[in-house]
Amino acid sequence: MTAGQALLRPEATCRSCGHQGLEVFLSLGNMPLPDAFVHPDDLSQPDARYPLDVAFCSRCCLVQLVGDVPAERMFVENYLYFSSYSDQLLQHSRQHALELIEQRGLGSRSLVVEVASNDGYLLRNFAEQGIPAVGVDPAPGPAAAAREIGIETIQEFFGRDLASRLVSERGHSDVVIANNVMAHVPDLNDFVGGMAALVAKDGVITVENPYVRRLIDENQFDTIYHEHVCYYSCTSVAHLVEQHGLHLNDVRAFPGLHGGTLRWYLSKSPGRSARLEELLREEHNCGLNTIDYYIEFGGRIEQLRHELLNLLHGLQRDGHKVAAYGAAAKGTVMLNYVGIGADLLEFVVDRNVHKHGRFVPGVRVPIAGPERLLIDRPNYTLLLAWNFAKEIVRQQQDYLRRGGRFVIPIPKPTVLEHEPAYD
Ligand code: DWN
Numbered sequence: 424m425t426a427g428q429a430l431l432r433p434e435a436t437c438r439s440c441g442h443q444g445l446e447v448f449l450s451l452g453n454m455p456l457p458d459a460f461v462h463p464d465d466l467s468q469p470d471a472r473y474p475l476d477v478a479f480c481s482r483c484c485l486v487q488l489v490g491d492v493p494a495e496r497m498f499v500e501n502y503l504y505f506s507s508y509s510d511q512l513l514q515h516s517r518q519h520a521l522e523l524i525e526q527r528g529l530g531s532r533s534l535v536v537e538v539a540s541n542d543g544y545l546l547r548n549f550a551e552q553g554i555p556a557v558g559v560d561p562a563p564g565p566a567a568a569a570r571e572i573g574i575e576t577i578q579e580f581f582g583r584d585l586a587s588r589l590v591s592e593r594g595h596s597d598v599v600i601a602n603n604v605m606a607h608v609p610d611l612n613d614f615v616g617g618m619a620a621l622v623a624k625d626g627v628i629t630v631e632n633p634y635v636r637r638l639i640d641e642n643q644f645d646t647i648y649h650e651h652v653c654y655y656s657c658t659s660v661a662h663l664v665e666q667h668g669l670h671l672n673d674v675r676a677f678p679g680l681h682g683g684t685l686r687w688y689l690s691k692s693p694g695r696s697a698r699l700e701e702l703l704r705e706e707h708n709c710g711l712n713t714i715d716y717y718i719e720f721g722g723r724i725e726q727l728r729h730e731l732l733n734l735l736h737g738l739q740r741d742g743h744k745v746a747a748y749g750a751a752a753k754g755t756v757m758l759n760y761v762g763i764g765a766d767l768l769e770f771v772v773d774r775n776v777h778k779h780g781r782f783v784p785g786v787r788v789p790i791a792g793p794e795r796l797l798i799d800r801p802n803y804t805l806l807l808a809w810n811f812a813k814e815i816v817r818q819q820q821d822y823l824r825r826g827g828r829f830v831i832p833i834p835k836p837t838v839l840e841h842e843p844a845y846d
Pocket of ligand 1: 603749772773808811
């Protein structure tokens with residue numbers, strides 16, 4: 424498929440509204456699973472690869488992948504993502520929990536359920552105040568880590584079945600939290616139907632996901648990967664939840680989180696805040712509800728790919744050593760789509776010790792700890808975890824003082840001369 428065009432896939436059905444026929448506006452090729460970091464013993468095995476095509480639904484405006492990868496392949500076998508490796512995310516989550524406790528008057532007779540509770544990074548803030556909290560997460564590693572800190576965790580995928588078991592065993596939930604998971608579920612209506620069944624009549628559901636408008640406007644193509652099946656706007660979320668007797672009531676923006684996150688507030692009661700109405704108007708006015716908005720994006724990404732590769736080849740030609748920071752899912756996409764491999768990168772560093780000694784899927788670049796930046800002293804480090812640029816650059820002042828420089832890949836490949844202005 425040519426960048427800057429759309430290709431109609433008549434067989435593809437919208438995951439939200441069931442509309443037949445989706446328009447693919449970007450194809451990232453046959454991509455390895457983004458979090459399937461390769462163990463040294465498996466280097467002789469080829470990476471499983473799956474087509475990565477992203478499309479637009481002209482009826483409900485949902486942006487979504489065409490084609491599925493078995494969820495077990497992505498979130499159970501060998502899933503190494505632990506939320507607690509980001510101080511920013513921990514701080515953000517604590518703030519979220521404390522606001523809910525106060526706004527909803529939560530106490531020992533309340534019930535909070537978090538779907539995709541990972542290592543208990545968020546629920547711990549409820550548990551420490553004696554508020555009953557239950558996590559749901561299918562990934563064995565993070566679920567075990569949550570239990571180690573006393574967070575009850577049901578190690579399953581969430582949907583209508585589990586919701587009805589939770590209701591019969593514990594009653595309806597005052598708060599249901601679903602951060603960075605509603606984008607991940609292949610059977611979207613089973614997931615949302617489950618949340619609608621679980622939440623109490625006067626309860627609230629909060630859903631956080633990266634905002635598709637920021638993805639498009641800031642060229643965040645590397646956040647398109649097999650784990651992220653859907654990419655949301657307020658328009659598409661409103662369509663989706665109304666099919667399940669839920670209403671989108673409010674929205675909050677967190678520009679500095681994961682490249683630009685929205686938190687949507689859902690409930691069984693109608694009513695929309697002024698800021699939600701404003702965002703819906705903006706989405707209509709900027710054309711986010713039309714295919715042209717996405718076609719233009721596809722063309723920009725092809726341009727970015729050439730610019731980044733040329734920049735890195737130029738640094739190498741000038742005799743500089745180049746490494747990367749952030750063995751992130753988005754890093755796997757960035758390296759594989761642009762074509763940045765072990766010929767260009769000495770290694771990738773990451774704080775998550777579970778990834779050390781492994782290799783980035785596809786390009787097979789080795790992963791080590793951040794201390795390697797001061798030991799090997801690469802002249803330039805490509806910041807694959809650009810969404811945490813501020814936190815990472817703050818940590819790496821010694822590296823910068825000794826002459827090291829970070830390269831930020833998006834929205835435009837740039838050598839960072841100072842701390843980023845991310846808030
Ligand atoms: O939706 C998802 C997002 C929220 O998180 C998951 N499907 C998978 C994951 O995607 P990702 O791996 O691209 O997320 P992160 O959180 O951007 O990855 C950051 C990587 O950088 C992690 O491996 C941790 C690492 N890190 C680090 O080494 N030093 C992070 C920080 C903040 C640091 O200081």
